[in-house]
Amino acid sequence: MTTRFETFLHTFDEKNWDEIIHRLLPTIHEVDRDAVQIWFRFFPLSLFTHLQNAEDRAAVLHGFAMQGNYELKNQIDDSHNFIYGHRFWGETKHAISSRVDSFDTDKGEIVEEIKQLAKSVAMAVKVDESVTTAIVLVGLMTLVQSGFDAFKSATGEIKLSANLRKKSAKQIFEERAKNDSQGLFGFLKTIDKKWTVNFDSNAVGGSFTATDLEEMTSAAMKCEVKLDDRCYEGPIPVECKAASCGTCWVGVVGGKDRLNEVSKLERKAMKIFGYKQDDEPKPFMRLACQAKVSGGVSVVIPAWNGVFGKKIYRNIEQSILEPATTSAKKLREVIATAVDK
DSSP states (O other): OOOHHHHHHTTOOHHHHHHHHHHHGGGSOHHHHHHHHHHHHHSOHHHHHHHHHOSSHHHHHHHTTOEEOOOGGGOTTTTTTTSGGGGGHHHHHHHHHHHHHHOOSSOOOHHHHHHHHHHHHHHHHTSOGGGTHHHHHHHHHHHHHHOHHHHHHSOOOOOOOHHHHHSOHHHHHHHHHOOOOOOTTTTSTTSOOEEEEESOTTSTTOEEEEETTEEHHHHHTTOOOOOSTTOSSSSSOOSOSSSSSOTTEEEEEEOGGGBOOOOHHHHHHHHHHTOOOOSSSSOSEEETTTOEESSOEEEEOOSEEOOOHHHHHOOOSSOOOOOOSSSOHHHHHHHHHHHHO
16 A cells, blocks of 8 residues: 555656755765765666556566666665765664654655655764755655565665774765875876776775776776676676667766766767766766776766666657677667667
8 A cells, every 4th residue: 555655755756856856965965966866867766667657567678678686676775875874774764664654644845854854864863964865865765666565674774884884974075086196206197097996985895996098897897896797897787888788887976077078979878778967078977988087986886777768768869879899789689679669
């Protein structure tokens, strides 16, 4: 049975949520301003709704070339461990569950609801509301996409190392923004500069090294860590290196200005895939195969990939993918089908 609070939340579509986040961004600590927007792109409401309403879900998933763990209900506690407020997840989950039980109207003011929940969590953990607002936003969307029964029954476990739990929002923000020192003669163009790309600050070996202006995927292939079965070499899934497959999308939580500007090819490809890259020259959503590293960068790698831009957002008139450079023929054929329909 759907609760009244869930019914209230279901009155807001993805565009509404984008507007809500935009209104609240000034109140969110800088450590989570880009991170929360990245999370909402990792779990787009429009895609969830489309899959929920599909008559033949299997056919739709095949048509979208979906790979990996794309369902939020399967990762209620751990989809958001790159959000600083994740450390307050237990309290956030409790506050939202309590509000589900107490909500007794058919309508309300969503931004005010979020502010009150953030204030409640902040008081419980004795911190400022600026570091609880993002995780409340995440919690509410998790409730929408998982349902109250699954949401409430989740353990609420915090997926952070003891070391990370001790760090303040300011410390995390500064670490993500930190650049590598190149030594005394680092200013010289002849120096073989190397940069650190962090992809998981919660794990040993959660980074790799890139040479100056090296594409992120190329650098990642030298790393021995593989996050899931989509990965062949390194932690970033990659099939083509030519902006043709969409498997290598990442969110940039620190150092986005140390990547090259987005090319026309990458911007067009991101629309095809449906990843909602914004209009900034150096945005926080990138295709790693197109992102050249010129300084220290911190990224988040999503647990899935797909091709749904044309079907879901209907903002692509006619698009032809650039030829891929590997033998991933089957995937390319599915992607081409998804774009042409």
